[in-house]
Structure formats: C-alpha cells, structure tokens
Amino acid sequence: MSPPRHLAVWLLAGLALAGCERVEEDLDRPASSREFPRAHRPVADVTGNSAGTEIRRDELGEAQLVMDLADIGDGTTVADIGAGEGYYTVRLAERVGGRGRVLAQDIDRDVLRRLGTRVERERLDNVSLTLGRGDDPRLPKDSFDRIFMVHMYHEIREPYAFLWRLRPALREGGQVIVVDRDRPPQNHGMPPALLFCEMRSVGYRLVEFIRKPEIRGYYAQFELEGDRPAPSGIEPCTPPKTKLGSVTIEDN
Structure with a gap:
C-alpha cells in the first residue's frame, strides 16, 4: 500500500x-x-618548506639514514612529495644516479620555481618537477619504486583522497616512506597510530617502523595490500579511538 x-x-x-x-x-x-570521507583530525598550517637547515640535517646524517632504510640505490625511481627547497631531492638525485629518476612535487608554484633554479644550477639531469594539489599528488601511473613524504604528511587536509590517488603511481613492489614527528597534527606531527589507521583505510600495509634521533621523529614504510577501495567504502579514522594494532616497533 x-x-x-x-x-x-x-x-x-x-x-x-x-x-x-x-x-x-x-x-x-x-x-x-x-566523495571521500572527511579526516576527523586537525591539520597543521604550512609554515615553511624546510624542516631545519640542510647543514644541520646533514650533520645528523638524516637523508643518508632515510635513504639507507628505504633501500635507495643506483637506478631507483623516487617521487619526493612536498619537496620544498629540495633537501631530499638533490640527495636522492645523487644516490639514484644516471639510471634513476627523481620527481620533485610540491603544491606551491613559487617553491617549485626556486627548486627548478637549484636543479638547473646543480645540473641535476635526472630530476623533474611537477605541481600537485592538496588532495591529489598528480603522479604518473606505475612509475615509482619509492614515494617519499618527509615531514609533510601532517599538512595533508584530505588524506583519504590523497592516498587513494597516490596508489596507482607505485610500481609492483613499490613502497611509501613517511617521516614525521610523534605529536599532534596541529603541532606539525602525526601520531603513529593515526598514520597507520589512515594508510590502512586506503589499502597500505605497514612493513617497518623505527624511531631515530637523526630524523627527529620516526620512519614508517608501507606497501600496497589488496585492491584499492571505493571512495565510499573507506572507513575514516577517529583519533581518540585509533589503536596501534599488531605492529613490531624498533626503538634505537
């Protein structure tokens, strides 16, 4: 009736x-x-494009340690997301050599122009630049062995859309590297458990997690697991209820 x-x-x-x-x-x-769920967490404002001076970071051995952990070598293809002034870009370019490639991405046109000038000045022929969006890294498909997100993940306002659109850029066996600090997002950090949850929601599996003083925080390495979910099927994470789960953590 x-x-x-x-x-x-x-x-x-x-x-x-x-x-x-x-x-x-x-x-x-x-x-x-x-079409993606909202991230129920605060987001840090973008206040700069470099997490500390390059000289100081080199004195700590930051880039060398991260590249070693990520197994970056001759011929590796890497995307440097949120490249900023190019601290990692130029060091990755040297490490991957002439057979490798580095794609430096940022959402700030002025920053990319300055980085482009540096790339030309240092004659880094294996580096290219691309402009991304806040919810889309705009990377070519099936192109990268490693994707770096160093001290910038906490600035991503739409993590589910961003990570969903990031997945196709990885080659088979490719991995995503996140370096960040263990503190609230609004204080320019990302609690590890919340990072794990957001990555897992879009089909990334944690394979390594290490805390190191040289990187002023932690190193997390992820690989793809399963199929990419439909945007409507992504379960958003709630920070107060996020659980660490079964994870092996090495503190050195």
Missing part, C-alpha cells in the same frame, strides 16, 4: 533537507574530495 500523499511529500522533503545539510557541511572541502 502506498503511503499517504502528505507523508510521501514529508519524506521527500526530509531527504532533500538532509542532502542539503550534507552539501553544506562539505562546502569547506574541494569538490574533488567530497
């Missing part, structure tokens, strides 16, 4: 109102992100 006309009208009006409310709730998000 069909519902009374006035009841049907009331139900339709209620659904329309709910739909409008959902649209209004998402007006602060890019249209390209709205």
